[in-house]
């Protein structure tokens with residue numbers, strides 16, 4: 216059975232005090248509720264340990280937004296999967312289009328990061344998605360297939376079962392231009408078929424595939440009502456409890 220997940224990606228936002236306020240605020244409002252999905256927040260490295268200690272991590276999973284492609288050693292400024300796991304975080308967002316575009320993360324680097332995350336007991340939330348020119352050229356199916364193949368196809372079936380995928384069309388990120396639920400359903404179904412061809416129908420059926428890109432309280436219900444859309448990865452609208460809670464409650 217696949218899980219539904221609503222995950223926030225705070226990106227480069229919030230001081231530690233602001234992040235703690237946001238996380239504990241969400242923790243408070245979820246206390247009396249039983250959401251029909253898992254809830255995750257992707258926070259800056261500096262906030263991981265404090266937030267994991269301040270909230271009920273059985274109710275809200277904590278995610279890092281990146282991790283090193285090295286285990287340990289002389290790599291100044293890097294944060295390893297083992298370090299992330301040691302804070303109480305359970306997830307790591309990998310392959311976000313912002314990391315691919317601005318920090319030149321290649322499919323090979325991402326493959327290493329996925330492997331290290333899994334080896335350290337973290338659930339990778341692995342992001343894929345095409346840019347506008349690729350969509351307009353009708354290449355979006357090809358693009359996501361390549362991204363999945365290059366970074367995930369070497370995994371064992373057992374490890375693949377621990378991966379969450381997030382489809383985030385780059386043209387919809389931070390633009391206010393959401394994919395329609397038809398567009399999301401179409402490509403999610405395609406991604407699932409690609410996964411089925413490699414890992415088998417059951418593994419593909421069990422894989423959680425999130426949608427990301429200008430998801431908000433107004434469009435979340437429509438998106439998550441589609442059979443192949445298992446939740447969302449939310450940027451801007453995850454930065455306040457008032458905006459994030461209705462998305463959690465879209466299920």
Ligand code: 13P
Nearest residue numbers: 224388389428429450451
């Ligand atoms: P927005 O929700 O701000 O468009 O960001 C989506 C995203 O990139 C989540 O990872």
